[in-house]
Amino acid sequence: MLRFITQFFLVMFLLLFLVTPLMAESGQGFDTFTLYYENDFILGTDRDYTSGLKLTWSTPFTRDVTAAKWPSWAYPLINQLPLVNDPDQQRAISLSFGQDIYTPEDIESKELIVDDRPYAGWTYFSVGVHGKNERRQHTWELNVGILGPASLAEKAQNLVHDLNGARDPQGWDHQLENEITFDAIFETQWKLRPHGSSQKFSYDFIPRLGGRVGTVNVYANAGGEFRFGWELPDNFGACPIRAGCVVNSTFESEAGVAAKKIGILFFVAADGRMVLRDIFLDGNTFRESHSVDKELFVADLSTGVSVRYGMIVTTYSYVYRTRQFEDQDNDQAFSSFSISWSF
Numbered sequence: 001m002l003r004f005i006t007q008f009f010l011v012m013f014l015l016l017f018l019v020t021p022l023m024a025e026s027g028q029g030f031d032t033f034t035l036y037y038e039n040d041f042i043l044g045t046d047r048d049y050t051s052g053l054k055l056t057w058s059t060p061f062t063r064d065v066t067a068a069k070w071p072s073w074a075y076p077l078i079n080q081l082p083l084v085n086d087p088d089q090q091r092a093i094s095l096s097f098g099q100d101i102y103t104p105e106d107i108e109s110k111e112l113i114v115d116d117r118p119y120a121g122w123t124y125f126s127v128g129v130h131g132k133n134e135r136r137q138h139t140w141e142l143n144v145g146i147l148g149p150a151s152l153a154e155k156a157q158n159l160v161h162d163l164n165g166a167r168d169p170q171g172w173d174h175q176l177e178n179e180i181t182f183d184a185i186f187e188t189q190w191k192l193r194p195h196g197s198s199q200k201f202s203y204d205f206i207p208r209l210g211g212r213v214g215t216v217n218v219y220a221n222a223g224g225e226f227r228f229g230w231e232l233p234d235n236f237g238a239c240p241i242r243a244g245c246v247v248n249s250t251f252e253s254e255a256g257v258a259a260k261k262i263g264i265l266f267f268v269a270a271d272g273r274m275v276l277r278d279i280f281l282d283g284n285t286f287r288e289s290h291s292v293d294k295e296l297f298v299a300d301l302s303t304g305v306s307v308r309y310g311m312i313v314t315t316y317s318y319v320y321r322t323r324q325f326e327d328q329d330n331d332q333a334f335s336s337f338s339i340s341w342s343f
Contacts, residue, residue: 034055037052049102090132090133097125111171140184148177183243205224226268229266232265233313312339319333
């Protein structure tokens with residue numbers, strides 16, 4: 001336990017050492033935190049995508065990015081990347097740090113389970129660039145991560161199991177090897193809301209298209225979200241941990257003043273992916289490793305509720321995911337929680 005805590009704080013110190021220069025010069029700066037946590041324990045399982053943790057720090061959306069005094073590294077990105085380089089849009093940037101954990105179904109076996117997915121852990125850092133108007137939003141996300149024992153996923157999972165009294169998974173000796181990862185993600189979204197709808201109670205539909213290219217994943221995705229409720233926020237939907245997903249970058253007007261309102265909404269969403277590569281199933285990119293035959297098409301269905309109270313938004317989602325590889329015995333379901341707060 002002490003050794004893990006020491007390693008955890010060492011990783012956090014290195015992260016802060018690397019990220020601090022990115023935060024510099026942030027006059028208007030980053031003013032919203034979003035913490036995500038996903039796990040399948042509520043549903044009584046401990047397999048496949050079994051845990052996800054992510055922290056996002058984001059700026060307000062603004063048209064005058066020069067006056068925002070963002071870090072100097074952000075301007076080449078937001079002024080050169082297609083679709084977000086339109087100065088007539090409101091634009092924002094975000095930074096995220098997260099960790100995903102994957103295990104086979106039988107976590108009590110110490111042997112390599114050849115017909116089940118590999119043990120895998122991935123810890124990553126990402127930069128998001130976002131542009132939107134009233135009806136459209138574009139997002140680019142660039143991330144770098146570490147796969148394998150250096151991700152500290154095994155130690156993180158064992159710590160959680162120690163705290164809740166569960167038995168530690170026994171097969172981490174067979175996890176995927178250390179590897180640096182790089183990915184670029186793009187997603188575009190539309191907001192379809194009927195004209196003349198009530199400003200209090202309303203509904204909308206948010207379709208999306210996107211794709212990802214890198215060493216972790218290569219896929220194209222399409223989906224949409226239907227939501228209805230009281231005081232719908234001026235964003236592009238709620239979502240679980242997903243690369244390229246909408247950033248919860250303050251719940252405010254363009255003037256940058258947070259709307260101190262109470263709101264509640266319910267949503268149903270679907271997302272389909274055509275997957276050409278998935279490192280968590282295909283195995284290491286640059287060396288031989290355990291792998292399984294993945295499914296070409298994977299779908300996520302989710303439903304949930306989001307509650308806003310002033311500067312704080314909490315969201316719960318139930319996510320159902322179809323089989324990801326050929327020998328997978330069952331589809332998967334997990335719970336997703338997030339909380340966002342502005343200051």
